[in-house]
Amino acid sequence: MRFHSKFVVNISDYVLTATDVSLLDKGLTFIPTVTSVPIKLLTECTNRNCKNLKHKDYFHDKPKDDYDPKDFCNLFKAPSHWEPKTTQLSLEAGRALNSITHFVSQLTNTNYNNQTQQKESFITCNNKGHNLSMAERQSLRALRDNKNIIIKKADKGGAVVIMDPSLYKSEALRQLLNDRYYREINSSNITTTCHNINTKIHSLYTKGIISNRQYKLLVCSPPTQPRAFYLLPKIHKPFGKWPHPRMPEGRPIVSDVNSETYHVSRFIDYFLQPLSKLSPAYIRDTYDFISKIKNKSIPASALLVTGDVTALYTNMDFDRSIQVVEEFFEAHPHVCRPDREILDLLKICLTCNEFEFAGRLFLQILGTAMGKAFAPSLANMYLHKLDAQAIEYAGTNLDLFSRFIDDIFFIWLASREDLKQFESFLNGLIPGITINLKVSSQHIEFLDVLIYTTPDTSNLDRCIINTKVFFKETDTHQLLHADSHHPKHTTKGILKSQFIRFKRISTTRNDYDKSCSTLFNVLQHRGYTKTYFRKLKNEVWLNHNITSDIQHSHNKPQIWPIINYYDTVGSYLNRYIIEEIKKLKCSSGFKIILCYKKHRNLSNFLTRSRFALDIN
Numbered sequence: 001m002r003f004h005s006k007f008v009v010n011i012s013d014y015v016l017t018a019t020d021v022s023l024l025d026k027g028l029t030f031i032p033t034v035t036s037v038p039i040k041l042l043t044e045c046t047n048r049n050c051k052n053l054k055h056k057d058y059f060h061d062k063p064k065d066d067y068d069p070k071d072f073c074n075l076f077k078a079p080s081h082w083e084p085k086t087t088q089l090s091l092e093a094g095r096a097l098n099s100i101t102h103f104v105s106q107l108t109n110t111n112y113n114n115q116t117q118q119k120e121s122f123i124t125c126n127n128k129g130h131n132l133s134m135a136e137r138q139s140l141r142a143l144r145d146n147k148n149i150i151i152k153k154a155d156k157g158g159a160v161v162i163m164d165p166s167l168y169k170s171e172a173l174r175q176l177l178n179d180r181y182y183r184e185i186n187s188s189n190i191t192t193t194c195h196n197i198n199t200k201i202h203s204l205y206t207k208g209i210i211s212n213r214q215y216k217l218l219v220c221s222p223p224t225q226p227r228a229f230y231l232l233p234k235i236h237k238p239f240g241k242w243p244h245p246r247m248p249e250g251r252p253i254v255s256d257v258n259s260e261t262y263h264v265s266r267f268i269d270y271f272l273q274p275l276s277k278l279s280p281a282y283i284r285d286t287y288d289f290i291s292k293i294k295n296k297s298i299p300a301s302a303l304l305v306t307g308d309v310t311a312l313y314t315n316m317d318f319d320r321s322i323q324v325v326e327e328f329f330e331a332h333p334h335v336c337r338p339d340r341e342i343l344d345l346l347k348i349c350l351t352c353n354e355f356e357f358a359g360r361l362f363l364q365i366l367g368t369a370m371g372k373a374f375a376p377s378l379a380n381m382y383l384h385k386l387d388a389q390a391i392e393y394a395g396t397n398l399d400l401f402s403r404f405i406d407d408i409f410f411i412w413l414a415s416r417e418d419l420k421q422f423e424s425f426l427n428g429l430i431p432g433i434t435i436n437l438k439v440s441s442q443h444i445e446f447l448d449v450l451i452y453t454t455p456d457t458s459n460l461d462r463c464i465i466n467t468k469v470f471f472k473e474t475d476t477h478q479l480l481h482a483d484s485h486h487p488k489h490t491t492k493g494i495l496k497s498q499f500i501r502f503k504r505i506s507t508t509r510n511d512y513d514k515s516c517s518t519l520f521n522v523l524q525h526r527g528y529t530k531t532y533f534r535k536l537k538n539e540v541w542l543n544h545n546i547t548s549d550i551q552h553s554h555n556k557p558q559i560w561p562i563i564n565y566y567d568t569v570g571s572y573l574n575r576y577i578i579e580e581i582k583k584l585k586c587s588s589g590f591k592i593i594l595c596y597k598k599h600r601n602l603s604n605f606l607t608r609s610r611f612a613l614d615i616n
Contacts, residue, residue, distance in 0.1 A: 028603035157474030227355035276380035307408035468511035482527025566596035
């Protein structure tokens, strides 16, 4: 049985009830109403807020250094546990701290300083109602405990996909047993990997390149668990190309969080990122692309072309990756950059990427995992020569050759036959890299933009390029449900950000209105009111100025966040803390804001990155 809805795709044998669909339709970001909060969480947030208060008060009257958070010396540091003693603080700060801790003790009916007592204790939230019905809450528990299904987010579009574990496992092993990309190993080599990483980090420390705090963060120990391999189902692919009638191809993901190379990968990316932007075809994001193409005049006979690099990350050869980075280092020397150590660390990260699936260990032997922090930068550098050679080869036949990682766009000024030769040329540049081109004379999609042409009224031999929002067929527009247990301003902010995006992409008001209407057709069933939707839509188009936003962002005051989990107890506590802080001299010059951490959402309840051995 194959079941489809706008937001839910069931390709398992499990029969979804109407209540199951109602629950899953809310989206994996939906947070059920929080009925009780572990006192431990309140204590952790209060400790953090109090520590921040101590730092602000202690450094309030001291000379301020020119601190730039982007400077290398301020990055990659192990967290500091130092905080001023109470005797080093002002009397008013001490009184505020005592008042806050006393308030928390009264609120929780516990001894604030007794961590053991608080460990398993909860405090009840005073909610007016629940955002899930009783039947939906029962459905949530049933789906969470059901070992006969696997629930994942779709690779594109945001739909929720329910799969049979046996078919999911078969698809994963179909990919993992391809000896071109992976090799199964009998035992872990993580201990050796950690030793090799730490040797390089120690070298950086002894040379004075990194500080003691940076050293403590970058050195690694073998993690308690190997990396997890999982798949995101590509339900957008044509059904006829699925490996199994009830299981699409999956996008392979290897999570690097908390692994032995997690911090080292971020360290490597710090040095690769500036170099990855040097390609003549580089585009930063959609808005950077829009700024280059919108209202551009082109010949009426020109062709709009997009290209897709097939499985780029998977086909990036280790030796070539390292060679490319080495060539960049030689072409762009920097006295403060530890080239040799970065290359050695990069080689370790690429060649020692082992992970676990269904109790079996595998080693990646070709390509780079998408979970690595440096993967996008390395991919951009990997295709740098292709960009340069493509532009040189095509010459005047080519205009505006642009690339966003593995997506390519350009304007072709010659014949379609010449374009086929150009495609063959591109596919012969880098072994293992295949590019498929799509061409149109009037409109084509690229990223989340639909590019189309209109006649140039001042010159009939030319056209003007316009842009509007492009929605993929698989796009569910599954923005956060308005009933989710989030702060009320969250949904408003999300909606406004969508309108701003639509405005920046749309050439005309008509294009903007059509995009908004498409969105509203979905959101009206997700708790968003038509009145507010229309009001905000018009306000953004008429009054929102992107340039003034950018200028204003440079003049914003310093932020002092008061952080807690979003629930009735956390909100109540936050308001008390903010009133105490406003009384302090050290709060002058700061914009004090309430910030909230989120509780568990449906994704946390229903999805798992690691494939459990006890699943069928």
